[in-house]
Amino acid sequence: MHAPFSKKYLLKSNKGTSVVFFAIVLTVILGITALTLDIGVVVLEKSRLTHAVDAATLAGAQELVANSSNTRRVVEEYIYKNTGNLKDLSVLVDTSNRTVEVTAVKTVDYYFAKIFNKTMQDVSANAKAKVENIKSLKGARPLAIIQQTFVYGNLYTLKEGAGDALSGNYAAIALGGTGGSIYRDNILYGYNGTITVGDLIQTETGNISGTTETSINHLLRQCNHTPRCTYQYYNKNCATIIFIPIVNTLDVNGRKYVKVLGFGTFFLEGVTNRSGQADVIGRFITYSAQGETSNSVGDFGTYGIRLVK
Ligand SMILES: [Zn+2]
Structure with a gap:
């Protein structure tokens, strides 16, 4: 004769479990979303930095051909104009091997993942360009x-x-x-x-x-x-x-x-x-x-x- 009571209890218990479960799922979804959004920003910044470093390295190598003493300045100007603040920038100009190598590090701030105490991440990009003699052209x-x-x-x-x-x-x-x-x-x-x-x-x-x-x-x-x-x-x-x-x-x-x-x-x-x-x-x-x-x-x-x- 305890059946009605236990049925009622079961019903209540189910409701409670659903709310808790929903809260957990929501938190996980929000967490994943926050991380995904931030990872998206990091990926985007990494891609921007890579393009900027590639282009700055090529511009530097062009300057190495035209006016070698100006190479470093051209790379720095180019990269700061296109990336804003950097955490670190290294420009290696090797005139005897005719190469220019650029490495840049940028700090990307997290917007959403701050709730997990994660506030930033560094992204870096590296490129090396070599000047070679032209063999064929139009x-x-x-x-x-x-x-x-x-x-x-x-x-x-x-x-x-x-x-x-x-x-x-x-x-x-x-x-x-x-x-x-x-x-x-x-x-x-x-x-x-x-x-x-x-x-x-x-x-x-x-x-x-x-x-x-x-x-x-x-x-x-x-x-x-x-x-x-x-x-x-x-x-x-x-x-x-x-x-x-x-x-x-x-x-x-x-x-x-x-x-x-x-x-x-x-x-x-x-x-x-x-x-x-x-x-x-x-x-x-x-x-x-x-x-x-x-x-x-x-x-x-x-x-x-x-x-x-
Ligand atoms: Zn002209």
Whole structure:
């Protein structure tokens, strides 16, 4: 006869258990949610820091090519602008091995997990970039210069005018075909194919002085940067900066093949046309370009940069 009582008790007990159980579940869910939200913030901050460190390292390596003493400052400026406060920053510049390595540590505050007495976590990122000699690139101009020791800032004649050239060759080369209109397009826009060290390229014969003068002047007019670009301070994408294949010889008779040994970057200074003889003049600069790299090819001042970690 105790059945009704025990049934009632059981009912009460079930209700109590449900409330306690619900409270526990809710706490666990809230806890997991808090942690998940904070972990999300940590993951996001880690990803931001990684991107910033990668980009700062690449920017530093570019500066290592252009102005090595400025490398550290460029990395620091870049990273603080993009990440805000850091707990720790290390910048290792190795000029002999041509590497830049950056490690950054940032403290991320927890917002929700504070209820578990966990208030912050450090995230870190590391990247190392290496400067290597460029092996192949797109956008070369249809001019060539003979292998020599190039000196930064010195003036070089990138195309000879008539009269001082050899056997019908005036330092022009045929990229992607021969003839005046291809030559003109290659001067104006750069050759849209890829040239690789070791390639054999045909010379473009004739002095082509009118086309050369017109198209080089067109490139010079495209610099609308203020102040106007110079070989020391220039916009990296300015039309006055050109890549030219460095070849083994131009001392060939008529249309002949010459061998590409590397690439030089020049800042266009001008074109002089003295009674039908167009000389193109440029200053040799060091530059980081897009393209395949290798350290088994010669160092002619044009480099590619890659992240090695
Ligand atoms: Zn410019």
